Structures are given as C-alpha cells and as structure tokens.
Amino acid sequence: MGVAVSSWKLAKAVSSQGxxxxxxxxxxxxVLARRLQQGDTDGSARRALAAFPDAGTAERILSDWFNPEGTEDSHDFKQVPLRTLGDSSLDALTAAGNFVxxxxxxxxxxxxxxxxxxEKIQLPNPAAIYGAMLAxxxxxxxxxxxxLEIPGLLDSYSRGEGGEISVQIEGAEKGERHVVRFEPSSILENPPKTMKRPYFLSIVSSYILAATMASRATGRVDGIVVENHLAGGHNAPPRGVLSMDENGEPMYGPKDTVDYAKMVGLSIPFWLGGSYSMEESxxxxxxxxxxxxxxxxxxxxxxxxxxxxxxxxxxxEAVAAGKEAVFTHPLASPTGYPFKFAVLRETLSEKVEMVKRIRVCNIGLLRQLYKTPEGKIGYRCPAEKEEAFARKGGDRSISSEARCLCNALMANVGLGMKYAGGYLEKPLxxxxxxxxSLRRLIRKAGFDYTAADVVRFLSARPAKAAE
Ligand SMILES: Cc1cc2nc3c(=O)[nH]c(=O)nc-3n(C[C@H](O)[C@H](O)[C@H](O)COP(=O)(O)O)c2cc1C
Structure with missing residues (x-):
C-alpha cells in the first residue's frame, strides 16, 4: 500500500507472522530522501544503506540528503528532481530507496x-526493481x-544483466518504441553475477487480463491477484460503457465479476483481494x-x-461510530483509474481543501508522457495547473477534479512538503x-491493534466451521 503505508515496519510485522x-x-x-532529511532518527535508513553493495553510492546519497539536525517535524524538503526519459541520474537513489x-x-x-x-509509473521501475532484488x-x-515485460526483466536481472521496459507515449506513431533501461554497472562498481529471481505476481481485475498475462508475458508469471472494485486504492474502471450512480460514483455490474472456475483453469495460483477481510474470507x-x-x-x-x-x-473513530464515508471518485486520480478515498475533514476529499491547494507538480510520478507537435517527448499531469495541462494538449474535462496524489500520499505518512508560504500538503x-471487518476488528482488539492482531483475525475460522 503506497506511498509507504505498507512501509518496512508493516511488511516486517506481517512477514514475521508467516x-x-x-x-x-x-x-x-x-521516501528515502525525505526520511534522511528528517534526520533518520531511529537510524534505520543509515543502517540499511551501510549494507548497500556499493559504499561509494551509499555515501553520495547520505551526503546529498542526510540532515543530522532533521526531525519528524521537518517538512521543508529539498526536492528530488523530476524524472525524465533517458535521464538515469536518479537511478542510484531509486535503487537504494528500494534496497533500504x-x-x-x-x-x-x-x-x-x-x-x-x-505498471502505470514506468520510468523508475527498472532501477527500483533492481534495488529490491539487490536486497x-x-x-x-x-x-x-x-x-507484460516485468517477468522478463526479473529474468535478465537474475542473470546479472541489465534490462529495459517499453514506455507508453501518448501520440507516438504505431511501431515507435521508447524504452527505459537500467544497467547495474551504472550504480555498482561490482554488480553481482547472479541474483535470486523473485516470484512475480500480477494484480488484475478480470479473467481476460489474467489470461493475457499468463500467455503473453515475457517470462514466468508465478501467480495472479484478482482484485475487485471494492478494494482500497485504485480500482479498474467498470467494463463496457462507464455510467455513474446518483452520487457520481462509477457503477459496476455483472461484467465486472470474475469467474473463478476459469481462473482455476489457468493452473496458476491465485489470490483474491477487495473486501476479503472477514474472519471467514x-x-x-x-x-x-x-x-x-x-x-x-x-x-x-x-x-x-x-x-x-x-x-x-x-x-x-468514524468507523467505530458507524459514521465513515468512502467515495469512489472517477477523476480524482491523475492515472484515470477510479480512486477510493475516505471522506475526512482537512484532507483533499473536501472540495474546499482541494481548491486551496496551489496546483504545483513537483514530484511528477503520474505525469503522462506525450509526443509534442515538434516530435519531442512532453510531460503533463491532469493535476497540474489546468491551463498548463490544456496547453500541452491535455483533456480539460479530466483536469478540474484531479488531485495531486503524489503530494497527498506523501502527506498521509508524515512526509508531506511544506512551502515557503507555510502551506503544508494535505493528505488523501x-x-x-x-x-x-474493520469495525469487528477494533471491537475485538481496540484502536491500537497490531498487524499480528489482523493476521489472527483473518486466520480465525468462522464459528460454524470451528465447532
Ligand atoms: C491505504 C491503501 C493503499 C493502497 N495502495 C496500493 C498501491 O500502492 N498499489 C496497489 O497495487 N494496491 C494498493 N492498495 C490496494 C491493496 O493492496 C489491496 O489490494 C486492497 O486494499 C484489498 O482490499 P481491501 O482494502 O478491501 O482489503 C492500497 C490499499 C489501501 C487501503
């Protein structure tokens, strides 16, 4: 769960439970650059960087980003430059962030x-995956x-080779291919000759996508997560013509349900996600x-x-009182996928907070790459200034409701940016x-429940079956 919601602390707690x-x-x-600027107060980032396989690269990262005087309240971050196609200057930081x-x-x-x-955030992925494999x-x-290309990329890296993936560019000619490539020797003096090839699980919303991954991926797909539209985060849009209910949320129908018998027929292990969180799930x-x-x-x-x-x-507190509200917004995310959010005060779920924010694009992970009339590669995000997006050929109708998820998701985890004028990025x-299931869990384990409580809750068999 991004950004840094499932941070290392949560993943470690879950993995420790089996x-x-x-x-x-x-x-x-x-995340790494900002944690270092906040002083890395528990020393964890520096401990992990000390284990990074290239001491020179790790030292450069520390000298660029570590602020020994930083605290959790430091939010006036020095910005990490925006990534562009063909520029590999952020690869070391990206690989190191994933390694850590x-x-x-x-x-x-x-x-x-x-x-x-x-998959939608393409440019950092090759360096990021390499860093994760190094760890x-x-x-x-x-x-x-x-x-489709990720399984093959994992294979290349496991053989000690570099690798690349194709990048989608709106308006590119048919047959035109642009790639982002990563070479291990660009960040490591002595790259490993081989690495363990991780299992690859593809997250899909339909049988067709699962079958496509199984038959057309560039390497082995070891499993599939079938995620329905009730899941947190981004959802796949409804299949067929998009229609909205009276609240303005996308309407899903029978076409959006997956036939699990067909999934069994693919003979690839699969997992189910999206409201599968009750004791009996x-x-x-x-x-x-x-x-x-x-x-x-x-x-x-x-x-x-x-x-x-x-x-x-x-x-x-809202959930315990039965007063929570969740909205699936068709246009809030610059990705174009419906995005679910909790309706909460002082977050970008409120229109008043959304319009207060000056539309600055300074992280840029969700920018679309497009071909300019001059044949160059341009970058635009529906959540940047509406006029700028339209000037770059973006569709104004998707822009007015778009939220800057890059900054909001950083704010969710205490890494939000504070600007010279005093504005602190708001969460979403x-x-x-x-x-x-959340209501039942907090009734059992209280508000300060742990990951172990969740695993226990999910592992409890239903009363009928346990008798
Ligand atoms: C806070 C939060 C952040 C999430 N972020 C991501 C993400 O970055 N990438 C992703 O593939 N899924 C993300 N998800 C979806 C989860 O990985 C998971 O599939 C989903 O939450 C399962 O449904 P549930 O919320 O009903 O348990 C996120 C979900 C939540 C609640």
Missing part, C-alpha cells in the same frame, strides 16, 4: 517479503496496467479455488502502518469500501 508482508515500491527514492525498504522489511526474521509496483526481495507484485477464497487473500484496509490502520497516527485515529486517505 503471511506475506509487502512493501510499497512507489516513490521510494523520495526491502532490507529493513527482511531484517530479523526468515519470512518472505514482497514489493508492489504500479533479496522474494516476490514482486504489479498492478495498475498490464506488466480465507475459507471462502479457498472454496473458490484461490490460494489465499490479499488484504489492505485492515493493515492500513494497524499500529505498524505508515499512516499518520492522527489520521488513523480520526478514521477509526484511500480505503476499501467494506469496513464491517
């Missing part, structure tokens, strides 16, 4: 650890797109032929999650649609 803890791989270059997160998540236990990336990541999970998933479940929301509010304690508390908290 489940698969997964760190978010989103924006870990910026996986290294720390794996420290002190023998459980497996995964890392999750979004021995056991699973790579990827959703938000069709990551594990058993239910098993009866559908799945190997298990993927759970987000319950973990997002546990003690070890990266979400700011104050935000957790406010949301859990994503959660799943089904919160009954």
């Amino acid at each position: 489940a698969l803890g997964v760190v978010s791989g989103t924006a870990l270059d910026i 997160e996986v290294f720390l998540a794996k420290e002190g236990h023998s459980g497996a650890v995964g890392i999750n990336f979004l 021995g990541v056991d699973y790579v999970l990827m959703g938000a797109g069709i990551p 594990l058993e239910k998933a098993g009866s559908e032929g799945a190997w298990g479940i993927q759970v987000g929301t319950l973990f997002a509010f546990c003690r070890e999650s990266g979400v700011l304690p104050e935000l957790k508390k406010r949301f859990l 908290l994503t959660v799943g649609s089904q919160l009954e």
Whole structure:
C-alpha cells in the first residue's frame, strides 16, 4: 500500500507472522530522501544503506540528503528532481530507496517479503526493481496496467544483466518504441553475477487480463491477484460503457465479476483481494479455488502502518461510530483509474481543501508522457495547473477534479512538503469500501491493534466451521 503505508515496519510485522508482508515500491527514492532529511532518527535508513553493495553510492546519497539536525517535524524538503526519459541520474537513489525498504522489511526474521509496483509509473521501475532484488526481495507484485515485460526483466536481472521496459507515449506513431533501461554497472562498481529471481505476481481485475498475462508475458508469471472494485486504492474502471450512480460514483455490474472456475483453469495460483477481510474470507477464497487473500484496509490502520497516527485515529473513530464515508471518485486520480478515498475533514476529499491547494507538480510520478507537435517527448499531469495541462494538449474535462496524489500520499505518512508560504500538503486517505471487518476488528482488539492482531483475525475460522 503506497506511498509507504505498507512501509518496512508493516511488511516486517506481517512477514514475521508467516503471511506475506509487502512493501510499497512507489516513490521510494523520495521516501528515502525525505526520511534522511528528517534526520533518520531511529537510524534505520543509515543502517540499511551501510549494507548497500556499493559504499561509494551509499555515501553520495547520505551526503546529498542526510540532515543530522532533521526531525519528524521537518517538512521543508529539498526536492528530488523530476524524472525524465533517458535521464538515469536518479537511478542510484531509486535503487537504494528500494534496497533500504526491502532490507529493513527482511531484517530479523526468515519470512518472505514482497514489493508492489504500479505498471502505470514506468520510468523508475527498472532501477527500483533492481534495488529490491539487490536486497533479496522474494516476490514482486504489479498492478495498475498490464506488466507484460516485468517477468522478463526479473529474468535478465537474475542473470546479472541489465534490462529495459517499453514506455507508453501518448501520440507516438504505431511501431515507435521508447524504452527505459537500467544497467547495474551504472550504480555498482561490482554488480553481482547472479541474483535470486523473485516470484512475480500480477494484480488484475478480470479473467481476460489474467489470461493475457499468463500467455503473453515475457517470462514466468508465478501467480495472479484478482482484485475487485471494492478494494482500497485504485480500482479498474467498470467494463463496457462507464455510467455513474446518483452520487457520481462509477457503477459496476455483472461484467465486472470474475469467474473463478476459469481462473482455476489457468493452473496458476491465485489470490483474491477487495473486501476479503472477514474472519471467514480465507475459507471462502479457498472454496473458490484461490490460494489465499490479499488484504489492505485492515493493515492500513494497524499500529505498524505508515499512516499518520492522527489520521488513523480520526478514521477509526468514524468507523467505530458507524459514521465513515468512502467515495469512489472517477477523476480524482491523475492515472484515470477510479480512486477510493475516505471522506475526512482537512484532507483533499473536501472540495474546499482541494481548491486551496496551489496546483504545483513537483514530484511528477503520474505525469503522462506525450509526443509534442515538434516530435519531442512532453510531460503533463491532469493535476497540474489546468491551463498548463490544456496547453500541452491535455483533456480539460479530466483536469478540474484531479488531485495531486503524489503530494497527498506523501502527506498521509508524515512526509508531506511544506512551502515557503507555510502551506503544508494535505493528505488523501484511500480505503476499501467494506469496513464491517474493520469495525469487528477494533471491537475485538481496540484502536491500537497490531498487524499480528489482523493476521489472527483473518486466520480465525468462522464459528460454524470451528465447532
Ligand atoms: C491505504 C491503501 C493503499 C493502497 N495502495 C496500493 C498501491 O500502492 N498499489 C496497489 O497495487 N494496491 C494498493 N492498495 C490496494 C491493496 O493492496 C489491496 O489490494 C486492497 O486494499 C484489498 O482490499 P481491501 O482494502 O478491501 O482489503 C492500497 C490499499 C489501501 C487501503
């Protein structure tokens, strides 16, 4: 769960319980740079960097970003430059950020650890995946797109080679291919000759996508996570014509349900995600032929999650009182995918907060790459200034409701930027649609429940079956 909601602390806690803890791989270059600027008060980032396989690279990162006087209250961050195609100057920071997160998540236990990336955020992915593999990541999970080339990339890296993926450019000619490439020797003086090839799990919303991954990926797909539209985070848009209900949320129908019998027919292990978080969900998933479940929301509010304690508390109080509200917004995310968020005061869920924010694009991970009329590569984000987006050929109709998720998600975990004028970036908290399980869990274990409580809750068999 990104950004840094499933941080190393949460993934470690989950993996220590025998489940698969997964760190978010989103924006870990910026997360590392900001944690270092906040003084790395527990020393964890520096401890992990000391284990990075190239001491020179690690030292450069420390000298660029570490501020010994920083504290958790430091928010006037020095910005990490925006990534562009063909510029590899951020590769070392990106690989190191991913190395640090996986290294720390794996420290002190023998459980497996995964890392999750979004196919939609393409430019950092090759360096990021390499960094995670350097730390021995056991699973790579990827959703938000069709990551056909990632299994082959894992294979190349495991043979000690460099690798590349194709990059989508809007308006590119048919047959025109642009790539982002990563070479291990660009960040390591002595790159390893071989590395463990992690298992690859593709996150999909339909059988068709699962079958496409199984038949057309450039390497082995070891498993599939089938995630429905009730899941927290981004959701796949409804299949067919998009229609909205009276509240303005996308309407899903029978076409959006997955036939699990067909999934069984693919003969690839699969897991179910999206509201599979009740005491009986594990058993239910098993009866559908799945190997298990993927759970987000319950973990997002546990003690070890990266979400700011104050935000957790406010949301859990609303849930306990039965007063929570979750909205699936068709246009809030610059990705174009519906995005679910909790309706909470002083977050970008409120229109008043959204319009207060000056639309600055200074992280830029969700920018679309496009071909300019001059044949160059341009960058635009629906959440940047509306006039700028339109001037670059962007569709104004998707721009007015777009929120800067890059900055908001950083703010969710205490890494929000504060500007010279005093404005501190506001959070936007994503959660799943089904919160009954969260209500039951906090009734049992209280507001300050742990990841171990979640694993116990999910592992409890239903009363009927236990008798
Ligand atoms: C706070 C939060 C952040 C999430 N971030 C991501 C993400 O970055 N990438 C992703 O593939 N899924 C993300 N998800 C989805 C979860 O990985 C998981 O599939 C989903 O939450 C399962 O449904 P549930 O919330 O009903 O348990 C996120 C979910 C939450 C609640």
